[in-house]
Amino acid sequence: MAELSTADGDMADARGTAGAAGAVGPADAGAPAATGESTPTEDTADAGDTVIATRGLTKRYRGGQLAVDGLDLAVPAGSVFGFLGPNGSGKTTTIRMLMGLIEPTSGTARVLGRPMPRAAGTVLPHVGALIEGPALYGFLSGRDNLLRYDSADPAADPRTRRARVAAALDRVGLTAAGAKKAKAYSLGMKQRLGLAAALLRPRRLLVLDEPTNGLDPQGMREIRSLVRELASDGTTVFLSSHLLDEIEQVCTHAAVMARGRLITQGPVAELAAGARGRLVVTTPDPADAGRVLKEQGAADVVVAGDRVTAEPPDRDLAEVNAALVTAGVRVRGFGVERASLEDAFVALTGEGFDVAG
């Protein structure tokens, strides 16, 4: 699996204490209370097409660490937006500012059209969040954990609580395991329970910080298909990840961070299209093919077994193919491989990113 990591970054650490933040519901997470933001005319309905918008968002921690540096982020409504970057690139810090958990040093953040952290009280009820793993009571069953979350929400009607919890368990496929103690859950089940907590009431935005971190491939698949399902209902999903192929598989849009700065953002298809695909020739005559490709103007020709790859020359590829054949090269396969996000991001980020296969 392709993943980004910094030279000193260990993906398993730096998560802080698991469950430190947990699912951010309307009544927890210590978000600052609204300060005169909750008049009906200032409802969240004016978000327009951008669900998250930041301008010059910057965070310098007390120790002097510049964690986020002048971030301009635009998350379109209805997107599954991947926030990609290696460990330590500022993703969690950004999410904590977006959720009103910490104050930016400078710059602004608007979520659902409202300024954060000032409007946290009106915004957060519409936002489900899963940050640094869900905060769960291991000695309680999954169902009882959700009942507890739901009862912490002053807007949740106690009479419909059991039905809401049952629906949330069903949504994440935990109905059968609902009576099990949470400490007996696998990591993937715990993440799904955290998602269920975030989904106890309808949300316009879901914010998931590294939702598949630490999961086995099966757990990853489950969370990813759940994310797709949620998005198909129209919920905007903002998820951070250091996994390139995760972003490519799940997200419609992405932003790339490196060392606290935004490198690029846009639709995933466009980001990948920004990088040129490689010309691939399969042949029993690789040496001759390599020579002809160079003559035809192809750059970075690499011969590996019966595969010859190169940067395509700036000319009609039919002519290149014809030149190979004319030169007696027996061509078994000829085509341009689609550029992946990984190609695009490696090209964009350059040095300092270690992309492991």
Ligand SMILES: Nc1ncnc2c1ncn2[C@@H]1O[C@H](COP(=O)(O)OP(=O)(O)OP(=O)(O)O)[C@@H](O)[C@H]1O
């Ligand atoms: N509370 C803090 N005080 C000081 N520095 C911090 C604090 N939290 C994070 N940092 C530093 O800020 C930088 C960005 O960290 P952040 O956790 O936002 O990155 P990240 O992309 O989410 O990485 P990870 O996936 O490892 O959490 C790092 O250099 C980190 O060491």
